[in-house]
Amino acid sequence: MYAYVVKRLFLMIPTLFGAALLVFFLMRLLPGDPCEIRMAGTGQYADPEAIAICQKDLGLDKPRIVQFGGFIGGYFTGDLGVSMWTHQPIAYEIGLRFKLSLQLAIMTTMVAVALALPLGIISAVKQDTWIDYAVRTFSIAGIAIPSFWLGIMIILGLLIVTQAWLGEGWMPPINYVSPFKDPWGNFTQLIWPAVATGYRYSAVATRMTRSAMLEVLREDYIRTARAKGLVEKLIINRHALKNALLPVVTLIAIEFAFLIGGLVVTEQVFNLNGLGKLFVDAVGNQDFTLVQQLVMLVVLIFVATNLVVDVLYAWLDPRIRYA
């Protein structure tokens, strides 16, 4: 197992290197020059000297290969570079927002699991009844409804409800407060975006739970458990669920990596200053250094999650052994 993890860690390197290569050259495909775009964007007269200074600042005057070397070398020295827009170190910009996005991702996953497991189980146990159909419709709708629109609708609902009950409209606060300082304030802020994104993720997980449960419920040992007269509740919880959980856990863990994509949109709707919003702003400002590093962060999280999933798999199912 230990050897397997080490091997997988080494296998991450080519993927990360390929991603770095791809992102680096994608950001430089543009015919224009980031400095010219920036100066043109501010509406000032683009003075060639100013452009040259700007290029020098960003290291754009050096050959591509040297720039790429600097980009990769930065990972070994811990220097992620400077944002082209705010001129702050990228590590600082990311550090500022990482906590919020991480907490939101964890809360979203919790919402998704809390919805998906009970719904998936009941849907499988009551297969082909109206409950099953209702759950399936609910989960198909979850895949179709865009989470940003659901977010807008949640805000609208909150406004209407608070207007009717409290007399004035209430919207989730915008400024992030640490859960250790003000747990309730933190919760009321983040639970709504977590629900908006979590519903979508629960939809996939619900379908997975349902089909995994259906498969397990047909197994011989379930029939044995029934034949020996076990209570149905015990059969579902102990015998069936434990075995059905494996693919569900995998799915949820994989989705966790993709969650970052979902957060890009939700943070925009709820005006949360997280990594997703930072990414959208960076794209809008054509802040290439920042986009580059944020994409690399996402890829790193994705690759690392995949490794964790595989290790988790072996840990959950003793039959799986990695050489």
Place this chain on the structure above:
Amino acid sequence: MATPQAVIDTSELDQLRIPLRTQLWRLVRKQPLGAAGAFIVIIMSLAAIFANVITSYNPVANDLASMLQSPEANHWMGTDEFGRDILTRVIYGARTALSIGLTAAFLGATGGLVLGVASAYFGGIFDLITQRIVDVLMAFPLIIMALAVVATLGPGAQNVIIAITIPFIPTCARVVRSSALAIREIPYVDAARALGFSHARIILRHMVPNVMAPYLIMLSTFVGQAILLEAVLSYLGMGVQDPTPAWGLMLKGGAEEFLESAPWVSIFPGLAISFAVFGFNLFGDAMRDVLDPKMRRD
């Protein structure tokens, strides 16, 4: 000259032939959800094609006299902050969504088809390199990849299509490759090669037709995803630009500002996106059931 000896009487056979209506009805009975999906897809396509016939309003012209009117007889879905009829913009939005969704899905799935089949057919070093590139591309979540492409190319309808197409290609290539690998082992491919056919002919005439099922399944799932992705990009201001009527764009800016005073501005475009994606997803699921019994879910 031989004279026709007996004219075969086909009238009896004609009676045995199942009329189209019955066939359709059977399909509806067998795949009720798929039929519902197809219904939504057809309605949406008709709305997109006949948008200028269905509605007499101009989707882009401002009418400041009727700003932010609530839904009423003249404006069934109300008007937005520029006085534009929302129903009209939703109908014209179907045009934007469908043209971008279908183009991106087709280009992405077809690119993946070519890459996947070629990768399986040639094997060896070509396959190895292609698959490593696919590995790298698949490490990017869909929207992150699309946004990174938009960051380079800038917003606009054409760039949105490119941004959505690129992340689709590796996904489809991976799926098609695994089917194509199995087909490559079937003797008729060896037979075709023994006959001296060119690589292009073997790939196009012998392999591609046999991986049509996974291709069509990927294609139909891509359309819904592409519509959703276009809406997201436009909502973020990175997609189609104003004043083009696009559902995601209609939810941007104004919708949130006037959320309390004019909720209809944000309700209807979102419903349109949800229904469109819902329809294409149901249609795609049914397609999967019909085309590939092995891949059937549940």
